[in-house]
Amino acid sequence: MMKKFAIAFSAVWALSVLTGFGQEKSKVLVMEIKAEIDPRMTRYVNLALDHAEQIEADIILIEMDTYGGILTDAKDIVDRILDLKVPIWVYINKDAASAGALISIACDSIYMAPGASIGAATVVQGGSGEAAPDKYQSYMRSIMRSTAEQNGRDPKIAEGMVDERVQIDSIKREGTVITFTTAEAIQYGYCEGKVESLEEILQRNKVTNYELTRFEISSVEKVIAFFLNPFISGILILVILGGLYFELQTPGVGFPLFASLTALILYLVPYYLNGLAENWEIISLFIGISLIIVEVFVIPGFGVAGIAGIALTVGSMVLIMINNDFFNFDMVPVNDIVVASLAIFGGLSGGVLLLFFGGVRLSQSGFFKRISLTDTQAQSEGYTANFNSNELIGKIGVAFTVLRPSGKIMIEDQLYDAFSRGDYIEKGDQVRVTEIEGSTLKVRKVTP
Numbered sequence: 001m002m003k004k005f006a007i008a009f010s011a012v013w014a015l016s017v018l019t020g021f022g023q024e025k026s027k028v029l030v031m032e033i034k035a036e037i038d039p040r041m042t043r044y045v046n047l048a049l050d051h052a053e054q055i056e057a058d059i060i061l062i063e064m065d066t067y068g069g070i071l072t073d074a075k076d077i078v079d080r081i082l083d084l085k086v087p088i089w090v091y092i093n094k095d096a097a098s099a100g101a102l103i104s105i106a107c108d109s110i111y112m113a114p115g116a117s118i119g120a121a122t123v124v125q126g127g128s129g130e131a132a133p134d135k136y137q138s139y140m141r142s143i144m145r146s147t148a149e150q151n152g153r154d155p156k157i158a159e160g161m162v163d164e165r166v167q168i169d170s171i172k173r174e175g176t177v178i179t180f181t182t183a184e185a186i187q188y189g190y191c192e193g194k195v196e197s198l199e200e201i202l203q204r205n206k207v208t209n210y211e212l213t214r215f216e217i218s219s220v221e222k223v224i225a226f227f228l229n230p231f232i233s234g235i236l237i238l239v240i241l242g243g244l245y246f247e248l249q250t251p252g253v254g255f256p257l258f259a260s261l262t263a264l265i266l267y268l269v270p271y272y273l274n275g276l277a278e279n280w281e282i283i284s285l286f287i288g289i290s291l292i293i294v295e296v297f298v299i300p301g302f303g304v305a306g307i308a309g310i311a312l313t314v315g316s317m318v319l320i321m322i323n324n325d326f327f328n329f330d331m332v333p334v335n336d337i338v339v340a341s342l343a344i345f346g347g348l349s350g351g352v353l354l355l356f357f358g359g360v361r362l363s364q365s366g367f368f369k370r371i372s373l374t375d376t377q378a379q380s381e382g383y384t385a386n387f388n389s390n391e392l393i394g395k396i397g398v399a400f401t402v403l404r405p406s407g408k409i410m411i412e413d414q415l416y417d418a419f420s421r422g423d424y425i426e427k428g429d430q431v432r433v434t435e436i437e438g439s440t441l442k443v444r445k446v447t448p
Contacts, residue, residue: 026210029057030198037069037077037099039275039323040228045077048215049084059207060088061198062107068098070323071123071140078106078147089205091198092116097179098123101161102140105147109192111201112182118190119179121161137162153189227270230343233321237347239263268320277320285320288312317344392416392433396446399429409443418443 031048035041052060068074081088081103090096090107096118104110104118112118123132123140131137141162148158160166160178167174171188185191195201202210217225226232243260268285271277291309299305321340397411397418406419409431418431418441425431425445435442 026058026207027055028059028061028202028207028210028212029055029215030061030063030212031215032063033100033103034063034065037066037074037103039070039073040225041069042073042076043221043274044217046080047217047221049080051215052086055213057213058086059202059210060084060086061201062088062090062103063198064090064092064096064100064104065094066097066100067095068100068121071099071136072323072325074099074102075143077103078143081106082147082150089201091195091201092118097121102144102147105144105151105153105158105190108151110185110190111193111195111204112185112191113196114182114194116182117179118185119161120177122164122177123162157188157190224270224273227266228274230321230339233267234343234347234350236263236267237317237344238350240267241348267317271320276323278326280326281316281319284312285316288314288316314344314348390436392441393436395433397431397433397443399425399427399431402427403431403443406440409441416441420444 029048029052031045033041033045049060087108089109089111090104091111091113092100092104093113094116096104096116097120099121101118101121110118121140121144123136124130141159144158144162145155148155156166156168157171157178160168160172162177164175164177166172168178172178180188180190182191182194186194193204195204198212202208227236240260240263243256243258243263246256247254247260268277268282272282288309288311291305291312293309295303295306295309318337318340321343322336392411395411397409397416399407400410400415401407403409403418403420403423403425405421405424406417407425408415409418410416411433417439418433420431420443423445425443430446431443432446433441433443
């Protein structure tokens, strides 16, 4: 009886081992790198790896298909991968070129699909496609070599993926850079195996009892990505300008100012969160806006402050949208600079057109009539706001405050609201009343 029980128990135990019954499932997180390596991808990777830590993932799988991107962002991703305490494997299902090759080499294991490739990591200048200066090639060679060494791969081959001058017997001749096919990568130790799916990678590593989760960005992150679109940025700039203009035209309404501030936040926050908008760029933007406000409301005329304010504002907006390193544009694609500039100037041009043509239509719209007083309160209907006697016309007074163009004047020890037309009148200058408009006196400076 005991013998039969022992046999039955052994069978149950063996079955449980084979099926994984009673064992905790391994948590496998899958993330994708299937776009250009840039600040947006860096943010996505950081979010994915943060999520992996939160769920205590046992294995991380990267599904890779990219032609590369910005070197600085690739380096940030590599540093984050090398700091991980859990295995991270990459599945190259098509291409891992340039920065993609660097990220792949940083992973613990590399698996490739049939027909995939890895390599061609020469640093090129954005837009032109020409090789970047040697200081960038040297930096990339150093990173590739050290990363390969850290994961037990031949550093000479990694260097050969960057530098066409490197020669490796039977692998590479001078004048070309290394790009391995799947079979070649397996042969020279840059791939652990040819697979056709993520599940096959797990099977090869004897991971049978697992829970696979694909990382998806949240709705908030999708909204942030939406507002990173240069076209949307141009519209936001238009709303910023239009809101400020209409608030100045109808002070106290509040809605145009609220719309302008909301658009400014939606413009700045996504670029800041994605590492594009640096603190100094944002500070420059607000300094530029402040200079424009000072020029309009404090300093008479239009001079250095206004020109400097416009230059700072426009320049800061362009810099916020591109990944420059404090005015270093060597690694910035020319196309990114052109797109950012077009978005900014498109928004500014649209804002100017809105001021000229949209103002009239807005003032005639039903919405504007609901939030503002548009009826004429004619004197013939009993309305009047003229509390000053016509006897004041022609009288001489003294500017009690500076008139730029409005302020206060004193006539016979009595203060009156006044304004001038065209002249800036200093405090203490003599003025003559020429007209009365409502409760305000229109004056001009009396010249000796």
